[in-house]
Amino acid sequence: TDPPLKGGELECRWLPKENTAPCGKIFPSRKDLIDHLNREHGVNGAAKRDIICRWFPPGASKTCGHSIRRSGFSRHLDVHRGSDVRFPCPLPGCGRSYSRRDVLNSHVKSRHGEHLAPR
Numbered sequence: 001t002d003p004p005l006k007g008g009e010l011e012c013r014w015l016p017k018e019n020t021a022p023c024g025k026i027f028p029s030r031k032d033l034i035d036h037l038n039r040e041h042g043v044n045g046a047a048k049r050d051i052i053c054r055w056f057p058p059g060a061s062k063t064c065g066h067s068i069r070r071s072g073f074s075r076h077l078d079v080h081r082g083s084d085v086r087f088p089c090p091l092p093g094c095g096r097s098y099s100r101r102d103v104l105n106s107h108v109k110s111r112h113g114e115h116l117a118p119r
Contacts, residue, residue: 010081014041015056015063022056030081034074043073055080075100090116 010033012023023041027033037043043051051073053064057080068076078099087104088097091112098104108116 012036012041013056013058013080014043015054016041017054030077034077037073037077043070 008028010027010030012025012027012033014023014037015021016023025036027036041054043054049070050067051070053066053068053073053076055064055077056062057064064080066076086097086099087101089095089104089107089112091108091114094112096107098107105116108114
């Protein structure tokens with residue numbers, strides 16, 4: 001996850017294909033960052049085709065590289081931004097945690113073959 005900036009600001013870490021460094025522009029909110037990504041880098045929207053995530057985490061040697069649907073990019077972005085809310089796997093000895101409950105549910109089902117009780 002990206003380290004927080006002062007005052008909750010967010011840095012665009014998208015790596016345009018023609019550049020060797022991430023965008024670097026700073027935004028005051030998640031909405032402003034997503035608007036920028038959509039407008040300047042064309043990464044978000046309702047199109048069903050997949051895109052390759054070109055988010056370049058600090059200290060990494062390459063971009064994220066995950067293939068995601070354009071319509072799901074804003075949710076994927078939260079993976080890079082981190083989240084204060086964590087959903088730990090309740091199964092003994094696992095130790096994994098996730099920023100979204102639906103991802104935790106998928107983990108428990110695929111890794112442990114179990115289902116979590118609905119909230």
